[in-house]
Amino acid sequence: MKKELLISKENNYSTYNLMEEIRLFTSPLRSKKEQIVEKIEAEISNGTLAIGLKLPSVNQMATSLKFARQTVLDAYQILLSRGIIQSRRGLGYFVAQPMPTLTQKICFLFSRMDNARGSVYEHIRKNLPQDTLLDVFFHYEEQRTLINTIRRVEGLYTILIVDLDKKDILNAYAAGIPNHRIIFMESLPDENNPKLVRKHADKLLQLVSEFT
CATH class of the missing domain: 1.10.10.10 (Winged helix-like DNA-binding domain superfamily/Winged helix DNA-binding domain)
Known part of the structure; x- marks a missing residue:
C-alpha cells in the first residue's frame, strides 16, 4: 500500500x-x-x-x-x-516559537477539580517563573488511577504536588520517587473563603520555591 x-x-x-x-x-x-x-x-x-x-x-x-x-x-x-x-x-x-529552556517541570495530581482547586492552580500558574512548566492530572481518589498516574509521570517532572489528605495512602506507591520531589497538599479550605484558599496557594508556592 x-x-x-x-x-x-x-x-x-x-x-x-x-x-x-x-x-x-x-x-x-x-x-x-x-x-x-x-x-x-x-x-x-x-x-x-x-x-x-x-x-x-x-x-x-x-x-x-x-x-x-x-x-x-x-x-x-x-x-x-x-x-x-x-x-x-x-x-x-x-x-509559534522554539521550546523554552525549562528549569522546573511541575505536575499537579488533583483528586478532582472544583472552584477551590481551580483557584489554587490559577494562582500558582500565574506566579511561577516563565521557564516553569505546569501540568495537571487527576486521580479521583482511585488507587489504581493514582498508581498508574504516578508511574506515568515519574522521571518527567521535577516536582509532584499531590492532592491527597492521607500521606500513608501514597507512601506504598511512591517507591523510587525521592521524597524531596513530592509536596502533599493539605486539606483545602472551603471554596467560599477565597482568602484562605489564596493563603493555601501561597504556602504551596513557598514550598515550590524552596525546591528550586
Missing part, C-alpha cells in the same frame, strides 16, 4: 514523517495525548519542526494515527496553552 505524504507547501516538509515518529513513540506509560505533545515538543527542540511550520490538521493526525479526533484536539490545546504552537483561523496550526 502506497504511503500518503502530506506536504506543507510553505515549508516543504513531509508531515507524514512527524506522524510516523509519533506512531513509533508509543509507550504504555504515556497516553496517546502525551505521545503527541511530547513528540512535537521534541521535534521543535531538535529543530526538525521550525518556526512557522504548518502542522497536520486534527483530522489528518487522527486519521493517520488512528487516534480519536478529541485526543488530537486535546494535545493541540495543551501545546496552544504553552504558547508553542498557534492556531490561524481557516489555515490550521503552526509552530
Whole structure:
C-alpha cells in the first residue's frame, strides 16, 4: 500500500514523517495525548519542526494515527496553552516559537477539580517563573488511577504536588520517587473563603520555591 505524504507547501516538509515518529513513540506509560505533545515538543527542540511550520490538521493526525479526533484536539490545546504552537483561523496550526529552556517541570495530581482547586492552580500558574512548566492530572481518589498516574509521570517532572489528605495512602506507591520531589497538599479550605484558599496557594508556592 502506497504511503500518503502530506506536504506543507510553505515549508516543504513531509508531515507524514512527524506522524510516523509519533506512531513509533508509543509507550504504555504515556497516553496517546502525551505521545503527541511530547513528540512535537521534541521535534521543535531538535529543530526538525521550525518556526512557522504548518502542522497536520486534527483530522489528518487522527486519521493517520488512528487516534480519536478529541485526543488530537486535546494535545493541540495543551501545546496552544504553552504558547508553542498557534492556531490561524481557516489555515490550521503552526509552530509559534522554539521550546523554552525549562528549569522546573511541575505536575499537579488533583483528586478532582472544583472552584477551590481551580483557584489554587490559577494562582500558582500565574506566579511561577516563565521557564516553569505546569501540568495537571487527576486521580479521583482511585488507587489504581493514582498508581498508574504516578508511574506515568515519574522521571518527567521535577516536582509532584499531590492532592491527597492521607500521606500513608501514597507512601506504598511512591517507591523510587525521592521524597524531596513530592509536596502533599493539605486539606483545602472551603471554596467560599477565597482568602484562605489564596493563603493555601501561597504556602504551596513557598514550598515550590524552596525546591528550586
